[in-house]
Amino acid sequence: xxxxxxxxxxxxxxxxxxxxxxxxxxxxxxxxxxxxxxxxxxxxxxxxxxxxxxxxxxxxxxxxxxxxxxxxxxxxxxxxxxxxxxxxxxxxxxxxxxxxxxxxxxxxxxxxxxxxxxxxxxxxxxxxxxxxxxxxxxxxxxxxxxxxxxxxxxxxxxxxxxxxxxxxxxxxxxxxxxxxxxxxxxxxxxxxxxxxxxxxxxxxxxxxxxxxxxxxxxxxxxxxxxxxxxxxxxxxxxxxxxxxxxxxxxxxxxxxxxxxxxxxxxxxxxxxxxxxxxxxxxxxxxxxxxxxxxxxxxxxxxxxxxxxxxxxxxxxxxxxxxxxxxxxxxxxxxxxxxxxxxxxxxxxxxxxxxxxxxxxxxxxxxxxxx
Amino acid sequence: xxxxxxxxxxxxxxxxxxxxxxxxxxxxxxxxxxxxxxxxxxxxxxxxxxxxxxxxxxxxxxxxxxxxxxxxxxxxxxxxxxxxxxxxxxxxxxxxxxxxxxxxxxxxxxxxxxxxxxxxxxxxxxxxxxxxxxxxxxxxxxxxxxxxxxxxxxxxxxxxxxxxxxxxxxxxxxx
Numbered sequence: 001x002x003x004x005x006x007x008x009x010x011x012x013x014x015x016x017x018x019x020x021x022x023x024x025x026x027x028x029x030x031x032x033x034x035x036x037x038x039x040x041x042x043x044x045x046x047x048x049x050x051x052x053x054x055x056x057x058x059x060x061x062x063x064x065x066x067x068x069x070x071x072x073x074x075x076x077x078x079x080x081x082x083x084x085x086x087x088x089x090x091x092x093x094x095x096x097x098x099x100x101x102x103x104x105x106x107x108x109x110x111x112x113x114x115x116x117x118x119x120x121x122x123x124x125x126x127x128x129x130x131x132x133x134x135x136x137x138x139x140x141x142x143x144x145x146x147x148x149x150x151x152x153x154x155x156x157x158x159x160x161x162x163x164x165x166x167x168x169x170x171x172x173x174x175x176x177x178x179x180x181x182x183x184x185x186x187x188x189x190x191x192x193x194x195x196x197x198x199x200x201x202x203x204x205x206x207x208x209x210x211x212x213x214x215x216x217x218x219x220x221x222x223x224x225x226x227x228x229x230x231x232x233x234x235x236x237x238x239x240x241x242x243x244x245x246x247x248x249x250x251x252x253x254x255x256x257x258x259x260x261x262x263x264x265x266x267x268x269x270x271x272x273x274x275x276x277x278x279x280x281x282x283x284x285x286x287x288x289x290x291x292x293x294x295x296x297x298x299x300x301x302x303x304x305x306x307x308x309x310x311x312x313x314x315x316x317x318x319x320x321x322x323x324x325x326x327x328x329x330x331x332x333x334x335x336x337x338x339x340x341x342x343x344x345x346x347x348x349x350x351x352x353x354x355x356x357x358x359x360x361x362x363x364x365x366x367x368x369x370x
Numbered sequence: 371x372x373x374x375x376x377x378x379x380x381x382x383x384x385x386x387x388x389x390x391x392x393x394x395x396x397x398x399x400x401x402x403x404x405x406x407x408x409x410x411x412x413x414x415x416x417x418x419x420x421x422x423x424x425x426x427x428x429x430x431x432x433x434x435x436x437x438x439x440x441x442x443x444x445x446x447x448x449x450x451x452x453x454x455x456x457x458x459x460x461x462x463x464x465x466x467x468x469x470x471x472x473x474x475x476x477x478x479x480x481x482x483x484x485x486x487x488x489x490x491x492x493x494x495x496x497x498x499x500x501x502x503x504x505x506x507x508x509x510x511x512x513x514x515x516x517x518x519x520x521x522x523x524x525x526x527x528x529x530x531x532x533x534x535x536x537x538x539x540x541x542x543x544x545x
Contacts (some may be wrong), residue, residue, distance in 0.1 A: 004393045004402075030408070115408070169431045173405040174389045176396055268429040345432040 005177035007141045007170035011077065011103045011163070012037035014145035016047045017182045020101070021072035024052040024063035029115045030167040031079040031105040038075075057082040061089035061100070068098035069203060071194030073149060076100065079167065080107035080121040087125065093160045094129030094219065096204070097193065099152035100160040103145060106134075106264065106310075107167040108340040116341020117166040119263060119311040123292070123319045129219045131161040131226055132293040134263040136249065138175035141165045143243055144290075150186045150233050156225045158191070166264045166310075168341065180241050223294050230291065247296035249288040252278065256285030258353055259300055261324060262308040263289045266338060266349070270308070273349035284353055289320065298328055305332035306356050308349065312336055317361060333357055337364035371424040372513070373434045377453050378443040380415045383501030386526075387443070388419035390505050394514035394522035395423040403428050416447050423513070439513070442466060443483065443500045464507060466500060481507045481543040490531045490538070499535070502527065506536030510543045 005013065011034050015023070023042070025035040041047035050067075054060045057078050064074040078086065083104055093100045108118035122132060131151065135141045141163070148161040165171055195203075207215065230247070238244035251271045253259060260270040267288025277284035287298070305328075309318030316322060321334035333356040338344045342365060352362070374391065378384025385406045392404035406419040420434045436456045441464045447453065448471055454463070463473050465480040487498035502523050509519040519540075523532050 004389065004396055004404075166431075168405075168408050172408060173403055173431070174392050175403050175428075176401070265431040269431055271429050343432050345435070346430060 001179050003177050003179070004174050005138055006033065006172055006174055007138045007165045008033035008105070008172065009037050010138045010142040010177050011145050011165070012041065013177070013179050014142045015075050016041045017179065018073065018075070018101075018146055018149045018186055019047065020049055020075040020149070022050045022052065022064065022067035022074045023076065024054050024060045024067070024074070025076045026054055026057050026060050026078070026082060028057070028079045028082040030107060030171045031077050031082070031103070033171070034077040034103055034105070057086040058089055061086040061093060064100045065089060065093050065096060065098055068093070068100050068191070069096065069195055071189060071191040073153070073189050074098075074100045075102070077103040077105070079105040080109055083121050083125060084109065090125055090130065091128045095215065097158045097219075097222075098160060099149075099158055099189070099191070101145070101148045101152055101163070102160065103163045103165065105167050105171045106164050112340075114340040115167065117169050117264070117310065118339050118341070119164070119309075120319075122162060122164045123311045125162070126293060126319070129159055129223070130293065131157075131159055131223070131291070132164060133161065133291050134164045134289065135170070136265055136268045136288055138170065138173065138177050139243070140245070141170065142177055142179065143237065143241070143245065146180075146182060146186065147233050147237055147245075151226065151229055153186070153189045153191075154229045154233075155190065155192065157222055157229050159219065159222055159226065164264070169265045185236070185240060227294055230294075245290065247291045248298065249290060251286040251288075253285035253287055255283060256303060257283040258304040258306060258356065259285045259287050260306050260308065260349060260353060261287045261289060261300075261320065261332070262310075263292065263320060264310060266308055266310060266344060269344065269346045270349050272346035273353065276346060276350045277353055282353060292320075292323075295323055295327060298324070300328055300330065304356065304358060305330050306335060306353050307332040308335045308337055308344075308352065310338040312339065321361075331359040333359070334361040335364060336361065371422055371428065372439070373437045374421040374423070374439045374441060374513070375434050375437040376419040376421070376441040376443065377447050377451060378417050378419070378500070379447065380417050381495070381497055382443050383499060384417050384419045384443055387441070387501035387504050388421045390501060390522050390526060391421045391508060391514065392423070393525065394505060394509070394518040395421075397518035397521050398515050400425060401428050407433060416451050437461060439464065439511075441504060441508070443504065445471065462511070464504070464511065466504070479507075479511065479543060479545065481539050483507070483539060486535050486538045486542070490535050492531050492535055499532070502532035503535040503539040506539035507543045509536070510540045510545060516540060
């Protein structure tokens with residue numbers, strides 16, 4: 001069905017179409033519309049799920065873990081402080097090899113108290129063993145959420161997936177949305193280690209170094225295997241529904257001399273900046289990183305790189321810039337912009353490219369002596 | 371790309387007006403996005419909503435700095451907000467009601483949306499509903515087609531008075 005929808009409602013629509021058995025969630029700005037809409041679907045009978053209202057995000061993830069270990073499909077949604085409050089359980093979901101799907105509406109972390117877009121919340125969870133995808137449109141929020149269930153539950157993966165969308169910029173914007181008759185796109189979940197009352201086993205028991213080490217390696221092995229599962233899932237999605245996705249979204253990259261690398265809605269705005277720069281004779285391109293975990297292999301050799309981070313790791317640098325620097329062995333111009341919902345226009349982005357100084361870091365809007 | 375900024379007060383329906391307009395443009399087979407600026411919203415506080423309408427996909431997410439059209443649902447906002455800020459040369463203004471204001475030479479149209487809503491008893495929680503009649507006025511201005519305006523309103527509201535209000539504003543706005 002073709003409609004107009006916010007990013008939040010697009011996620012809720014995808015959840016309705018993916019039909020998880022259990023949803024446990026706690027509201028938080030700017031995510032609340034997701035769980036409100038899902039609650040309406042459940043109360044109207046459009047979605048036959050068990051909806052568990054919990055007293056905190058820690059409990060929301062714990063409830064998803066408890067449900068998931070019984071072998072059923074689970075979903076939750078959160079943002080910022082909610083995500084960080086569930087941090088312990090976020091680790092537990094991945095370590096328990098439970099394919100929970102979570103939407104995280106990216107929002108800055110306080111103090112100062114701020115409800116607007118930033119990626120530092122999700123990036124603080126980057127080492128937990130969750131797959132992470134960052135979307136750039138309302139349609140992509142729907143599509144990525146649907147695909148997240150299939151990828152997470154694939155028996156070569158069995159890791160949780162976090163779908164990230166920019167707070168307000170995407171969560172609250174109205175754009176066109178095509179929802180799909182999902183059919184058998186997401187196969188029934190088959191959790192090999194699901195609780196079986198006829199075959200009692202222990203879960204989460206004390207694990208010595210030898211076994212623990214194997215479990216950790218097994219997470220990494222599945223993370224690596226997830227690459228082909230993501231490719232296969234995105235390929236099948238394109239075949240069925242006509243919308244192709246990659247690990248990155250590349251715009252005019254092939255013949256570009258300088259690439260703007262970013263995540264989320266900044267990556268769409270960067271496409272407009274690319275067109276503007278091309279008109280001025282600067283051969284620019286935009287590469288929007290969609291999958292941050294597993295981090296993709298990027299073909300950027302021989303190009304100048306401008307990385308825009310809507311996040312920061314204090315004492316080190318922009319988190320995306322760090323990843324590009326270490327994995328691609330390039331010295332990008334690292335721009336820190338958009339923190340706490342700071343406005344970043346395509347004209348600003350074009351300015352970053354015009355003024356690029358490879359190897360340096362620039363905080364947009366901050367004067368050096370302040 | 372045609373860019374519109376809507377000024378209203380919290381509770382008057384500016385955010386919904388933006389969504390309705392985007393939906394109507396969408397039903398005209400155009401690309402459209404609608405989004406409010408979210409601050410500390412509360413009833414009565416000035417609110418700004420944005421609509422972009424284009425023949426091609428819209429990739430811009432930043433706020434509208436140089437609108438083609440400014441819509442003011444509550445003229446008293448002009449006492450506290452510079453609604454003309456950034457309006458493009460040749461840009462237009464649509465006001466609710468007929469109070470005289472210095473619009474600095476910009477082409478200004480007005481229609482009494484509040485009276486239309488009161489006449490049809492379109493009132494919620496003591497506030498007249500302005501978001502559906504204003505879509506009729508915008509259709510008269512050619513921003514969206516009249517058919518799509520009515521279609522969008524009937525998709526979002528089951529009460530037929532909303533379509534009647536849009537029709538009334540369409541008839542009453544003098545271009």
